[in-house]
Amino acid sequence: MTDLKKLEAETLAAVTAAKDEPALEAVRVGALGKKGSISELLKTLGTMSPEERKTRGADINALKDKVNDAINGKRGELKHAAMGAQLAADKVDVTLPVRLPAAERGRIHPVSQVIDEITAIFADMGFSVAEGPDIETDFYNFTALNFPAGHPAREMHDTFFFNPKPDGERLLLRTHTSPVQIRTMQTQRPPIKVIIPGRTYRCDSDQTHTPMFHQVEGLVIDKVSHLGHLKWILAEFCKAFFEVDDVKMRFRPSFFPFTEPSMEVDIQCDRSGGEVRFGEGTDWLEILGCGMVHPNVLKNVGLDPDEYQGFAWGMGIDRIAMLKYGMPDLRAFFEADVRWLRHYGFRPLDLPTLAGGLSS
Ligand code: DAH
DSSP, X not given: OOHHHHHXXXXXXXXXXXXXXXXXXXXXXXXXXXXXXXXXXHHGGGGSOHHHHHHHHHHHHHHHHHHHHHHHHHHHHHHHHHHXXXXXXXXXXXTSOOOOOHHHHOOBOHHHXXXXXXXXXXXXXTOEEOOOOSEEOHHHHTGGGTOXXXXXXXXXXXXXXXXXXXXXOOOEEOSSSTHHHHHHHHHOOSSEEEEEEEEEEOSOOBTTBOSEEEEEEEEEEESSOOHHHHHHHHHHHHHHHHTOSOOOEEEEXXXXXXXXXXXXXXXXXXXXGGSOEESSSSEEEEEEEEEEEOHHHHHHTTOOTTTOEEEEEEEEHHXXXXXXXXXXXXXXXXXXXXXXXXXXXXXXXXXOBTTTBSOO
């Protein structure tokens, strides 16, 4: 084999063996680059006789063209293969399940949902929402609500007290939402029509009691409102909230220092068979306390009880949430177990409205 044939065979073999474009480029530089094997041969042409140059020159140029063609052909092949590999790697599996956006994956806690439902119902009846602090003074939580000093009703509440301040005053975690009645009457003139949802605290814990729980207070103050209005409002609320046509209610005489007369309200239900059904059955379930606002309470906020009157109620939110959504253990509400929330929680963008459905 002549030296040219040998060089041709070696170079073409190297072109064929190149695995990718950089490897092919190395072969090209090795043969056709400035100091490449074929380029070096071309440089020798100047030293040859014209005769020799004719044949030898034609052979070297033919080799150069052959190698060039082989490299260009191989480059095309490699480009094609690289593109194919890239397309295969980029392939999207359209049968994979769609990953939901964060706003769809999260869940609204049943307590938040129920507060939104309650707010929607009372807003429809013309109530606005009032709020107050969780940390209260003895004055707002008890005294202004007509709890006499040393009265046993103060002990009934199992109050969490803070350590006394230097002046001897002891702050506390509010035991009910009723202190916000006082704060509202101090800052708004009648007519007043508010609901007050919020957190409340008592030193108590079992399957149906947690140290922190939620209440919604209602307060109506004007010159004419009476127990008949209260009864209608509560009945309308229960029907709307439990999404039933009829709820049987029972008003029992009771005692609260801040109302006179005072009542507790039970709703009729059927608790046989593991779930609670409303408007039927023979059981009664206590859901709230209520009454006409006591004249002393009105006096405590500077309203004349001979001119103004009204009613109030306080309802346990967690309790009615358990009833409506069949959640058996109150403690699970506050354990922050994401599996529980996934099961009992609500979709964030399904806002409860009376027109669109409260819980659908
Ligand atoms: N604050 C009372 C409690 O937590 C509930 C209550 C009863 C609130 C009667 C009221 C009311 O506004 O009129 O036990």
